[in-house]
Amino acid sequence: MIALIYAHPHPARSRANRVLLEAARRVPSVTVRSLYDSYPDFEIDVFAERKLLLESRLIVWQHPLMWYSAPALQKLWFDTVLTDGWATGEGGTALVGKSCLWVTTTGAPSAGYTPEGVHKFPFAAFMPAMEMTARYCGMHWLPPLVLHGAHQIDDHALHHHAAQYRRRLQAFAADTEVARG
Amino acid sequence: MADPLGNALVYLAAAVVCVPIAKRSGLGSVLGYLLAGWLIGPWGLKLVGDVESTLHFAEFGVVLMLFLIGLELELKRLIEMRRAVFGGGSLQMAACGAVLALGLIALGLTWQAAIAAGLALALSSTAIAVQTMNERNLMAAPVGRSSFAVLLFQDIAAIPLIALVPFLGAAGGEGGTGWPGAAKAIGAILGVVIIGRFLTRPLMRLIAKSEVREIFTAFALLLVIGIAQLMAGAGLSMALGAFLAGVLLASSEYRHALESDIAPFKGLLLGLFFIAVGMSIDFGQVIARPALLAVLVVGLLVVKGTMLALIAPRLEVPPGERWLFAALLAQAGEFAFVVFGVARAAQVLPRDWEGLLTAAVALSMAATPLLLIAFDRLTARRARTQRAADAIDDDSAPVIIAGMGRYGQIVGRVLLAQGIPITVLDHDPDQIDTLRKFGYQVFYGDATRLDLLAAAGAARAKLLVVAIDDVADSLALVDLARASFPKLTIVARARNVRHWLELADRGVTAIERETFESSLKSARTALTVLGVEPYEARSIAEAFRRQNMITLNTMLPHFRDEAKTVAIVKSGREELEENLRRDREARQQGSADGWH
Numbered sequence A: 001m002i003a004l005i006y007a008h009p010h011p012a013r014s015r016a017n018r019v020l021l022e023a024a025r026r027v028p029s030v031t032v033r034s035l036y037d038s039y040p041d042f043e044i045d046v047f048a049e050r051k052l053l054l055e056s057r058l059i060v061w062q063h064p065l066m067w068y069s070a071p072a073l074q075k076l077w078f079d080t081v082l083t084d085g086w087a088t089g090e091g092g093t094a095l096v097g098k099s100c101l102w103v104t105t106t107g108a109p110s111a112g113y114t115p116e117g118v119h120k121f122p123f124a125a126f127m128p129a130m131e132m133t134a135r136y137c138g139m140h141w142l143p144p145l146v147l148h149g150a151h152q153i154d155d156h157a158l159h160h161h162a163a164q165y166r167r168r169l170q171a172f173a174a175d176t177e178v179a180r181g
Numbered sequence B: 001m002a003d004p005l006g007n008a009l010v011y012l013a014a015a016v017v018c019v020p021i022a023k024r025s026g027l028g029s030v031l032g033y034l035l036a037g038w039l040i041g042p043w044g045l046k047l048v049g050d051v052e053s054t055l056h057f058a059e060f061g062v063v064l065m066l067f068l069i070g071l072e073l074e075l076k077r078l079i080e081m082r083r084a085v086f087g088g089g090s091l092q093m094a095a096c097g098a099v100l101a102l103g104l105i106a107l108g109l110t111w112q113a114a115i116a117a118g119l120a121l122a123l124s125s126t127a128i129a130v131q132t133m134n135e136r137n138l139m140a141a142p143v144g145r146s147s148f149a150v151l152l153f154q155d156i157a158a159i160p161l162i163a164l165v166p167f168l169g170a171a172g173g174e175g176g177t178g179w180p181g182a183a184k185a186i187g188a189i190l191g192v193v194i195i196g197r198f199l200t201r202p203l204m205r206l207i208a209k210s211e212v213r214e215i216f217t218a219f220a221l222l223l224v225i226g227i228a229q230l231m232a233g234a235g236l237s238m239a240l241g242a243f244l245a246g247v248l249l250a251s252s253e254y255r256h257a258l259e260s261d262i263a264p265f266k267g268l269l270l271g272l273f274f275i276a277v278g279m280s281i282d283f284g285q286v287i288a289r290p291a292l293l294a295v296l297v298v299g300l301l302v303v304k305g306t307m308l309a310l311i312a313p314r315l316e317v318p319p320g321e322r323w324l325f326a327a328l329l330a331q332a333g334e335f336a337f338v339v340f341g342v343a344r345a346a347q348v349l350p351r352d353w354e355g356l357l358t359a360a361v362a363l364s365m366a367a368t369p370l371l372l373i374a375f376d377r378l379t380a381r382r383a384r385t386q387r388a389a390d391a392i393d394d395d396s397a398p399v400i401i402a403g404m405g406r407y408g409q410i411v412g413r414v415l416l417a418q419g420i421p422i423t424v425l426d427h428d429p430d431q432i433d434t435l436r437k438f439g440y441q442v443f444y445g446d447a448t449r450l451d452l453l454a455a456a457g458a459a460r461a462k463l464l465v466v467a468i469d470d471v472a473d474s475l476a477l478v479d480l481a482r483a484s485f486p487k488l489t490i491v492a493r494a495r496n497v498r499h500w501l502e503l504a505d506r507g508v509t510a511i512e513r514e515t516f517e518s519s520l521k522s523a524r525t526a527l528t529v530l531g532v533e534p535y536e537a538r539s540i541a542e543a544f545r546r547q548n549m550i551t552l553n554t555m556l557p558h559f560r561d562e563a564k565t566v567a568i569v570k571s572g573r574e575e576l577e578e579n580l581r582r583d584r585e586a587r588q589q590g591s592a593d594g595w596h
Helices: A016-025 A046-055 A070-080 A128-136 A153-181 B003-026 B029-040 B051-070 B075-080 B082-106 B111-122 B126-136 B141-168 B179-210 B214-232 B240-249 B254-282 B283-288 B290-315 B319-328 B335-347 B351-383 B406-417 B429-437 B450-455 B473-485 B497-505 B516-529 B534-558 B563-587
Strands: A004-006 A030-034 A059-066 A100-104 A146-147 B399-402 B422-426 B442-444 B462-465 B490-492 B512-513
Touching: A004 A016, A004 A046, A004 A153, A004 B429, A016 A030, A016 A059, A016 A100, A016 A153, A030 A046, A046 A070, A059 A153, A100 A153, A128 B490, A146 B442, B003 B029, B003 B254, B029 B126, B029 B254, B029 B351, B051 B126, B051 B214, B051 B240, B051 B254, B051 B335, B075 B082, B075 B126, B075 B240, B082 B111, B082 B141, B082 B290, B111 B141, B111 B290, B111 B351, B111 B450, B126 B141, B126 B254, B126 B319, B126 B351, B141 B240, B141 B290, B141 B319, B141 B335, B179 B214, B179 B240, B179 B429, B214 B240, B214 B254, B254 B335, B254 B351, B254 B442, B254 B450, B283 B290, B283 B351, B290 B319, B290 B351, B319 B351, B335 B351, B406 B422, B406 B462, B406 B490, B422 B429, B429 B442, B450 B473, B462 B473, B473 B490, B473 B497, B490 B497, B497 B512, B512 B516, B516 B534, B534 B563
Parallel strands: A004 A030, A004 A059, A059 A100, A100 A146, B399 B422, B399 B462, B422 B442, B462 B490, B490 B512
Antiparallel strands: none
16 A cells, blocks of 8 residues: 655645646555645644554655745654654654655756756755655655656646656555565 | 620620731731630620530530531541551540649649549640641641641540549449440441431432522531531530531532531631630639649640650651641640539549639630740741741642533543543532532532632632633622632633623633634534635634634723724724635635745
């Protein structure tokens, strides 16, 4: 099973992320958990979240990038679900061996992430925090799927990206089937 | 002077004049009453006579006091105290009694008279000690508990002492003990247990349902007087019976209601008792044999006080409070009067000694407040450099919930789930029954009564949750609490906007309208069903709440002016609509505040 943790404050008003999410949703073994729809009061049901994670072999974090980081509710999810003794520290082995895929979108095109661009640093410079969150919990870090220029991207490119996303999830699901069978 | 109203006039006037003056000048209320008694008694202005019958009548104040003490003490705690009561109490009686008897032999009494008088003087005055401890908030402190254990044993021991004194005399006893006596005593105690345990609660429920308040008070008095008579009929101590009944009712829901109903009677009768003691001080003896009397009073206080201080460590009195313990219990008590009377009748004690000793006892009682003042002066000097740790271990709950209906229950359950003890007041007997079945500490009573609120521990509680559904009662309670217990934080339930404004106008800051939050929740759900994102629906509801609170707070200074209120409500509504419209337009233009 694949757990897709989706964090978008305005899911209905999103363009890029909505297209990506719909593509992912078509993969049969995917369970989508939309954090802002489930927990609009920022009261995360930690027990339910953990149950979903335990049942899954792949955990996807999908959200638009804001201020070089995840939206606030995704951060709260990290803080309350991945706690010491469960995901980390002594006895915290719940996620060990699982895989983690980060799927994100940026408003700026990739040219923004160069020394001459608006963000000055290459995009890879903003990834370690997310990567280490997964690896610190003992998860296997898959190459992230990043869509730049989400504001301006044309439909063709967006759907191409979405298809790529879907194929990666399908491949993972198939691998799991093979491993099991 | 046989006119009862005239007598009442004199007693009340004397108390009203003397007690506040004594209290103001730091002498304590007990000394005030004693002075009042001396003033109006045979050695003062001679305004009332018949000291003995007054004393006898007023002893009922001691009975009521022990009933109230019993109410504060659950059976479980009494059983925990048994070692302190029997071990500590018998040690105190033996040690003080023996040394005092030796002293009396040295003063020329026969050994029989010395034993009877020595043991009688070893008994302390429950009335004075407990009243003083209450006044100083010591009842829950370790020294208070040890003192109370000793006093309780003395109350038990006084009965056989009075019964056995005649055997010391040449004439011997008149009987009355033996099998029939014992059977009667056991029967009476069983009667009290049955009344306290099984009959009282259903009866009180019925009476509470009738909602005639004074009948509840009448029943409370009837209960205590009935039990006292039952015990007296069997030759047992009335006070002890009342105490037992109190203990049996300590865990009942009517505890606070009984407490607040009985307390004023206890207060007045105990006051009368002290007045009677003041009147009974025989100044004839003082004039006739001042030196011997002085030796008796000082000797009694010094010998008994020293013995008490010596045995204090065995009674688990904290080291710094040994002399406080001694000062609290060094006086002789009301039982001594009875023992002397019996001893004289049995020709154990000569008549002149009876007069002398009675005067000494009364003077020792009067000296107690003075001893405590001396103790305070001595310790104050030490305390200036270092203050002892607070010994008060308060067993009252930090939260009082008035009204345990649908609203109060949710507040209470959340607090209880966090292990926070709560005291609940409610006036619906059916509701109380149900809640007690589920293990809640619920007490019957009208929370808008000051005495009941005080009995529930309002002076020590942190928080009062006003969850009453009646608007007038809720406001009355808030007024009362703010006037009498200004330190209490109030969390209030408002039935509607008008009620909210009335509460806010009284300075209450934590107010929730009972339907507001749940209505907003339903509004959010409605929006979500219609396709608005949940997080968006939340923001809309938040905006509504904020605007609504602004409107309420704008109304607050003018809410008694209807025209202005209407105008404010209208402009508030317009402002909200304007804000929401702007949000909606922004949404329709596809703005997602930069989110992609």
